[in-house]
Amino acid sequence: MLKQYDNRPLTDKYAMYQHLMDYWAETMQDDFYELAADGWAAGNQVKRLMKKTKKGDKEIEKQIPGLDGLEGRLIPPALMIQLYFGAKQTAIDRLEAQAETLLATMDELREEQGEEGGLLEEVIDDKGKITKVVIQKRVKELTSLFSNDDDAADELAMLKRYKKLMDDEADTKAAIKKAYDELEYKVIAQYPKLTVDELKTAVVDAKWMAAMEQRIRTEMDNISHRLTQRINELADRYETPLPQLEIDVDALNAKVENHLKQMNFAW
Secondary structure, eight states, X not given: OOOOOTTOOOOHHHHHHHHHHHHIIIIIHHHHHHHHHHGGGGGGOEEEOEEEEEETTEEEEEEOOSGGGEEESSSOHHHHHHHHOHHHXXXXXXXXXXXXXXXHHHHHHHHHHSSTTSTTTTTOOTTSOOOHXXXXXXHHHXXXXXXXXXXXXXXXXXXXXXXXXXXXXXXXXXHHHHHHXXXXXXXHHHGGGOOHHHHHIIIIIIIIIHHHHHHHHHHHHHHHHHHHHHHHHHHHHTSSOHHHXXXXXXXXXXXXXXXXHHTTOOO
């Protein structure tokens, strides 16, 4: 493997080669080992990862649930999703964005209305939390005052609004979990369906070549950034032409000589 000596940067050509060697050591070497062992059929296999935990004096192994607990011998689950289930992942991303928006709205309401005199003051605890049980209890207390007390009506409306946000967030999270469960099932089922040609395309083009292209693109961006920075440095350095510099120097010399004369300094 290429090395750097005296902290000197590698040339652009050797930097590209270094990226290739790094990716070989990180990923491709293991992939070639799997291919040498079982051929392209290795790409059809996926397994459930295990984690060790201690229970008393014993050490037990438990399965890691969800997509995070899956590992393909040649094709990572994330790549499988990218190639075959992009639309489903996009739908999940929208649900997660929706959940984040609901959570942000509730945070904003707690900050605005949770202080003294706010419409959520009566339901927020010392830790800044609000639960559905407390909201429902407060709603019952206010219901009898609704027709005669405008403040109670405003508070009741805010409580109902906040509870609706909590319900929507819970429903959205449930939908996200269901969607991930369905996606996990589809990903596992997809592995054995892939043909040899599909496996080659996934591993060679979508995995190896895509990873190297991304590394090269990043390196090119870094080179472009360094070049732009150097051009700016040169532009700043030579912004003022030499004749102007000479004029400026002469003017400064004249000022210095004038000050020395005023100080009766002879030379």
